[in-house]
Amino acid sequence: MRERGASTVAVVVAAAAAGLLAAAFFTNWMVLDVHTTGPDAVNLKLPIPLPLIRTVAAFVPNDSLPPIDIPPEVKENRESILRALRELRDAPDATMVRVRSDDANVVIEKKGKSLIVSVKAPDATVHCQVPLDGIVEALEKWDWKTCNPQLALRVLAAAKHGPLVTVDSEDARVAIKMW
Amino acid sequence: MRKILTLSAAFVLMAGALLAAEPTRWLNVHVESKEDHANVDVRVPMGMVLAVLDAVKTDELEAGKIVLHTEDADIDWPKLLQAIKDAPDAQFVTVSSDDADVKVRKEAGTIFVDVNQKTDDNAQVQVQLPASLIDAIMIDQDNRLDLKTLLTSLSSQTMGDLVKVTASDANVRVWID
Numbered sequence: 001m002r003e004r005g006a007s008t009v010a011v012v013v014a015a016a017a018a019g020l021l022a023a024a025f026f027t028n029w030m031v032l033d034v035h036t037t038g039p040d041a042v043n044l045k046l047p048i049p050l051p052l053i054r055t056v057a058a059f060v061p062n063d064s065l066p067p068i069d070i071p072p073e074v075k076e077n078r079e080s081i082l083r084a085l086r087e088l089r090d091a092p093d094a095t096m097v098r099v100r101s102d103d104a105n106v107v108i109e110k111k112g113k114s115l116i117v118s119v120k121a122p123d124a125t126v127h128c129q130v131p132l133d134g135i136v137e138a139l140e141k142w143d144w145k146t147c148n149p150q151l152a153l154r155v156l157a158a159a160k161h162g163p164l165v166t167v168d169s170e171d172a173r174v175a176i177k178m179w
Numbered sequence: 180m181r182k183i184l185t186l187s188a189a190f191v192l193m194a195g196a197l198l199a200a201e202p203t204r205w206l207n208v209h210v211e212s213k214e215d216h217a218n219v220d221v222r223v224p225m226g227m228v229l230a231v232l233d234a235v236k237t238d239e240l241e242a243g244k245i246v247l248h249t250e251d252a253d254i255d256w257p258k259l260l261q262a263i264k265d266a267p268d269a270q271f272v273t274v275s276s277d278d279a280d281v282k283v284r285k286e287a288g289t290i291f292v293d294v295n296q297k298t299d300d301n302a303q304v305q306v307q308l309p310a311s312l313i314d315a316i317m318i319d320q321d322n323r324l325d326l327k328t329l330l331t332s333l334s335s336q337t338m339g340d341l342v343k344v345t346a347s348d349a350n351v352r353v354w355i356d
Contacts, residue, residue, distance in 0.1 A: 073236060077233065077234035080230055080231065080233040080234035081234060083230035083233075084227050084230035084231045084234070087224055087226040087227035087230055088223075088224070088227050091203055091224040091226070091227065092203055094205070094222055095220075095222065096221065096222055096223055097219075097220070097221050097222075098218075098219070098220040099217065099218070099219050099220075100217065100218045100219075101215055101216065101217035101218075102215070102216050102217070
């Protein structure tokens, strides 16, 4: 006669493992990838689950968060700033800025809900993705007084999967990807 | 048959809504800097420009109003603008000085302002505005032009070149599409 207890335990363990795998699969991960050359070369690849950072940040007491010195004229124009960002977020896709010079080429494009910034200079290239949805949502919820790490995490969570920031120079390569 | 009619009606309503939606108007700026060998192209939605205008505060620009340094001229702006609006095509103003030649003319429903600078970088500035936009040109008693009202009207009415500047160190073109 089959031992029902044993098969039940196996099913529970399998379900728990499947649940953890699914959670890991659907969780936002930020992958930090750093490579430098030279005598103190660094090679680092660090995957960071955003929910873990959010959980840790949630335990930080609000009154321990440092105040931010925002210029009064910026606070006064909070609504105008938010309105401008919403217009940008809702505008059709377009190349918004293109600079071509002997020193560098800069392109700022609007694609979907992101602003893509690319800078190519003789000694470095920089590429970053700015999630406008996340920025607008974070700024709407922010009190414009204190440093709030949860808002930065909200912006990161809104970023599209793929490269967030990539910096390539002669002696270093830094990449932050959302996965 | 009823299904086809319902689907057709829904399609017509959607198409109507899409056609009725206002297209985005864009403010474009092209700058060629001859000194730096640099080209800059900026294209931003007019809605964003108008939102940012509220937030800009400088000596010359505040709350969407820009200072026109015409204090010495004692101009009755409403009267002048109405006269330009009502007048037929003609050259209204020609001013020649040691610094610059300025011509203001109206042609085919458009007002042209041409400035030829004789000093510094010898810039040539051409500004053109539809004459119908004169009602949107509001200058208060402190000689401040309501740029926000003007740009709002521009974005709903006109497309095409607004400003062209040709100078020894740079060329600039501003237009709306």
